[in-house]
Amino acid sequence: MGFSGFFGGSVYPQNDNLNVIVAYGTWMPIHRETGKQVFNKWHGVLEFNEAGKITSINEFWDASGIQVQLDTPQSDEPAWYKPASE
Numbered sequence: 693m694g695f696s697g698f699f700g701g702s703v704y705p706q707n708d709n710l711n712v713i714v715a716y717g718t719w720m721p722i723h724r725e726t727g728k729q730v731f732n733k734w735h736g737v738l739e740f741n742e743a744g745k746i747t748s749i750n751e752f753w754d755a756s757g758i759q760v761q762l763d764t765p766q767s768d769e770p771a772w773y774k775p776a777s778e
Contacts, residue, residue, distance in 0.1 A: 711740045719753070723762060730761045 716735040723730055735752045 709739075711742070713738050713740075726762060728762060730758050732758055 714735070714737055716733070719732045719734050720729060721732075722728070732753055737750045738746055739748045741747050
């Protein structure tokens with residue numbers, strides 16, 4: 693099982709501007725050459741004008757984290773994933 697999810701909402705820290713939203717989640721692509729699944733957290737900040745059109749997008753992710761995962765043995769879950777206690 694993999695961890696997956698996306699959230700979008702106006703919860704950007706100290707955000708009083710309703711035209712700014714944040715979306716974040718986990719990318720879980722399959723590397724074409726190795727067939728290995730990698731996990732990468734992603735964070736995006738989108739800003740809209742009064743007409744509802746996107747005026748800017750800023751995206752953040754750890755590109756080097758993908759290479760680290762490709763250089764290590766395959767596991768079922770990423771190292772940072774901790775399932776909830778039962």
